[in-house]
Amino acid sequence: MSLSSNFFNRTKHWWSAKAGFLTSLLLCYLALHHVRPQLGFELLFWALIAIFGIGTLGHIINDWTDIEEDKVAHKSNTMAAIPVVACWAILLVLLVLSALPWLVGFKWNSIILALVIGEVVLFGLYSLKPARLKRFPLAAVCLDALYAYVNPSLFLWFSFQLTLGHELNLLQVFVLIGWTFTFGLRQILNHHVHDAVNDRISNTPNLANTHGSNSIMKVLRLFILPLELLFMAAFLLQVAFVSEVFGGVLVLIFALIILAARNKRFPYVNVRFGKLSFDTFYVIAIGLISLLFLALHHSVYLILVPVFILLFTDWISHPALRVYAARIPISFLTFFTWHLRLASLVFNWTLYYFRKWILGWSEERNWGEHYATMLERKRLDSKGNVAVFNQNYSKYSETFVAGQTKALDYRTFYYYGWPKPLFELRVGNLIDSEEYIRKLKYALLHVFNHDVSKYENDKIAQSLVDNKIAVIVAHFGPMGTTLIEPAKQAGVPIVVIFHGYDAWNLVQLEEWKERYKELFRQAAAVVGVSRDICTQLGHLGCPSDKIHYLPAFVNPAYFDEQNVPSQAPVFLSVGRFSRTKSPHLTILAFNEVLKTLPNAQLVLVGQDDGEGLFEACFILGQSLGIENSIQFKGTMLPSEVMNEMKLATVFVQSSVTTPIEKDKEGTPVALMEAMAMGMAVVATNHGGMAELIKHNDNGILVEEFDYKSMSAEMIRLVREEDLRNRIGANAKKSIRENELIYSSLQKFSSIIDTYKLKQ
Numbered sequence: 001m002s003l004s005s006n007f008f009n010r011t012k013h014w015w016s017a018k019a020g021f022l023t024s025l026l027l028c029y030l031a032l033h034h035v036r037p038q039l040g041f042e043l044l045f046w047a048l049i050a051i052f053g054i055g056t057l058g059h060i061i062n063d064w065t066d067i068e069e070d071k072v073a074h075k076s077n078t079m080a081a082i083p084v085v086a087c088w089a090i091l092l093v094l095l096v097l098s099a100l101p102w103l104v105g106f107k108w109n110s111i112i113l114a115l116v117i118g119e120v121v122l123f124g125l126y127s128l129k130p131a132r133l134k135r136f137p138l139a140a141v142c143l144d145a146l147y148a149y150v151n152p153s154l155f156l157w158f159s160f161q162l163t164l165g166h167e168l169n170l171l172q173v174f175v176l177i178g179w180t181f182t183f184g185l186r187q188i189l190n191h192h193v194h195d196a197v198n199d200r201i202s203n204t205p206n207l208a209n210t211h212g213s214n215s216i217m218k219v220l221r222l223f224i225l226p227l228e229l230l231f232m233a234a235f236l237l238q239v240a241f242v243s244e245v246f247g248g249v250l251v252l253i254f255a256l257i258i259l260a261a262r263n264k265r266f267p268y269v270n271v272r273f274g275k276l277s278f279d280t281f282y283v284i285a286i287g288l289i290s291l292l293f294l295a296l297h298h299s300v301y302l303i304l305v306p307v308f309i310l311l312f313t314d315w316i317s318h319p320a321l322r323v324y325a326a327r328i329p330i331s332f333l334t335f336f337t338w339h340l341r342l343a344s345l346v347f348n349w350t351l352y353y354f355r356k357w358i359l360g361w362s363e364e365r366n367w368g369e370h371y372a373t374m375l376e377r378k379r380l381d382s383k384g385n386v387a388v389f390n391q392n393y394s395k396y397s398e399t400f401v402a403g404q405t406k407a408l409d410y411r412t413f414y415y416y417g418w419p420k421p422l423f424e425l426r427v428g429n430l431i432d433s434e435e436y437i438r439k440l441k442y443a444l445l446h447v448f449n450h451d452v453s454k455y456e457n458d459k460i461a462q463s464l465v466d467n468k469i470a471v472i473v474a475h476f477g478p479m480g481t482t483l484i485e486p487a488k489q490a491g492v493p494i495v496v497i498f499h500g501y502d503a504w505n506l507v508q509l510e511e512w513k514e515r516y517k518e519l520f521r522q523a524a525a526v527v528g529v530s531r532d533i534c535t536q537l538g539h540l541g542c543p544s545d546k547i548h549y550l551p552a553f554v555n556p557a558y559f560d561e562q563n564v565p566s567q568a569p570v571f572l573s574v575g576r577f578s579r580t581k582s583p584h585l586t587i588l589a590f591n592e593v594l595k596t597l598p599n600a601q602l603v604l605v606g607q608d609d610g611e612g613l614f615e616a617c618f619i620l621g622q623s624l625g626i627e628n629s630i631q632f633k634g635t636m637l638p639s640e641v642m643n644e645m646k647l648a649t650v651f652v653q654s655s656v657t658t659p660i661e662k663d664k665e666g667t668p669v670a671l672m673e674a675m676a677m678g679m680a681v682v683a684t685n686h687g688g689m690a691e692l693i694k695h696n697d698n699g700i701l702v703e704e705f706d707y708k709s710m711s712a713e714m715i716r717l718v719r720e721e722d723l724r725n726r727i728g729a730n731a732k733k734s735i736r737e738n739e740l741i742y743s744s745l746q747k748f749s750s751i752i753d754t755y756k757l758k759q
Contacts, residue, residue, distance in 0.1 A: 024287030046105030145184030384470030530688030
């Protein structure tokens with residue numbers, strides 16, 4: 001980082017908090033006494049010079065004396081890279097700058113002179129040897145509050161009073177000291193907590209390290225913040241005594257902030273080691289309210305409002321403003337160039353029809369190099385656009401969704417998200433592509449008590465209309481239910497596909513069963529990926545004429561490689577680490593196999609499904625002492641999975657119906673891919689697997705939970721090569737000859753064409 005940027009960041013760190021606080025305090029003084037603009041502007045100018053000079057001087061002295069400690073703690077230090085001569089020159093310039101307001105602008109007396117000189121002395125006592133009181137945490141905290149908050153507030157307030165010829169109010173001074181001291185103490189203690197780690201490394205005394213952050217929090221809650229608020233209230237009451245309207249507004253806003261910050265678990269208000277709503281009131285609200293009251297008498301003060309915002313807030317750099325600032329020029333450009341685009345469009349189509357009707361050009365000659373693109377666009381237009389909805393985008397365990405979407409011979413629009421699918425792959429979020437604009441829109445919806453769900457449904461429906469969607473394909477039942485209202489609004493039919501848990505899981509059914517009834521009435525077609533699921537859909541109330549059986553999409557041609565297993569037996573299992581797939585039962589079966597085939601290996605491909613089974617399987621393998629014989633591969637690309645299938649001896653799938661939630665699988669894609677590769681498969685008699693596998697013909701079936709029988713069949717397939725080869729060949733043939741699998745795209749396209757909107 002360059003020296004200039006380091007200096008800027010160092011200044012920015014304290015400027016808005018301390019300088020903003022002091023400026024707001026002085027603006028309050030000007031508003032209280034209705035100071036005329038010319039004098040008010042002059043006083044503020046000299047005040048900002050003084051604040052910048054004295055504040056920067058204090059931080060420069062601190063940095064200069066902290067170079068060694070900061071090196072140990074690996075903290076950046078502005079003065080570390082500056083030569084000593086340059087450091088002295090900077091200090092001299094800052095001293096002159098700090099004194100300049102009283103030499104040229106402000107009136108001063110012995111009290112103000114003593115306070116200004118005292119500020120420099122306090123800097124020295126705090127930072128410089130031999131005193132260096134920052135070595136003593138309690139003294140350092142009090143001294144820091146004095147030189148950073150109390151003393152500057154007093155000599156600037158007194159300077160304004162003396163320059164304007166106002167009398168000194170001792171009660172006002174007492175209240176101001178109490179408020180700024182307690183406010184400063186809270187800020188410095190917060191800093192101690194935030195800097196505790198760095199100070200521990202550099203061996204710098206720190207109250208948070210000495211007494212613990214809980215003790216500091218207790219002091220803040222019980223003593224410092226209550227006193228701060230008490231002094232603040234007294235200060236505002238004094239303001240109200242001088243100016244009833246101005247002071248009354250400040251008191252009202254302060255009271256509202258206290259009510260908003262109340263805490264049921266604590267008798268006062270919410271406290272934390274960071275910025276509170278009171279800090280925003282001190283630093284920003286008081287200053288802006290003071291400027292507005294000044295502007296009621298002298299409108300020219302409005303000029304200072306944007307200056308104040310620019311100097312003491314980060315509103316100008318807010319992402320929402322940045323986004324709108326970038327969009328405004330584009331909007332203007334669009335507005336002023338639409339007639340050019342219209343003229344270009346009219347010219348091009350006039351030229352097209354002139355060539356076609358007058359010159360008699362063919363379509364191919366007329367379109368030229370764009371002819372093929374035009375034909376493809378027209379073909380897709382005639383087929384209709386398809387909107388694919390899914391909770392996830394490109395989830396590793398849902399390759400069947402991505403594969404089917406990519407292979408569909410339609411113009412597809414992919415929507416995703418949960419609990420509402422508000423993301424469309426091409427445009428991003430349908431509410432707004434920028435996060436801060438979305439937050440702003442949602443905040444306005446809540447403020448005006450608008451139905452957020454209806455608003456989101458309207459956005460989805462509008463997108464369906466804008467994209468000229470002819471049919472919705474919703475993967476999984478719950479997703480289908482979220483699309484009922486948007487589909488009605490857009491007038492687009494829904495085809496919903498049930499994959500497993502959404503048809504069986506009792507917890508899911510309890511949550512969605514009522515909505516399922518409405519979905520079954522609204523949906524044009526309901527697809528189940530196993531006959532088992534189709535039967536269950538009928539039990540759930542779906543009309544039989546809407547139910548279609550079609551296994552989950554798999555591309556058998558992609559897995560056309562031949563399985564050539566390695567010499568040592570390798571068992572392969574592919575899928576999510578979920579309760580229905582029960583990989584832990586596969587490990588138990590494999591443990592039995594090792595007793596007979598000690599050189600065998602188990603390869604597990606997949607990742608945790610949010611149920612904690614991935615690590616549980618690690619633990620199980622270690623507890624059985626077989627972790628060296630198990631390879632946990634995690635998530636893999638389809639090409640990598642295919643390579644594993646080439647080398648594995650037997651494919652294992654131990655899916656079960658979960659005892660409590662009664663959850664079940666559909667037809668696992670990995671199982672169909674393994675069979676398409678010609679692998680011998682051992683699977684449980686479960687869901688769609690039992691529909692694909694004929695025992696001892698194109699696979700081996702064992703009963704659910706019977707891992708010992710599974711291990712026996714795994715051993716049998718390794719030992720009996722002829723049986724394994726015959727079962728593998730039959731598996732490959734059965735997949736190739738299964739029209740629903742091999743012609744899955746054509747079958748699904750037929751469903752879409754049957755129910756889509758006619759163009």
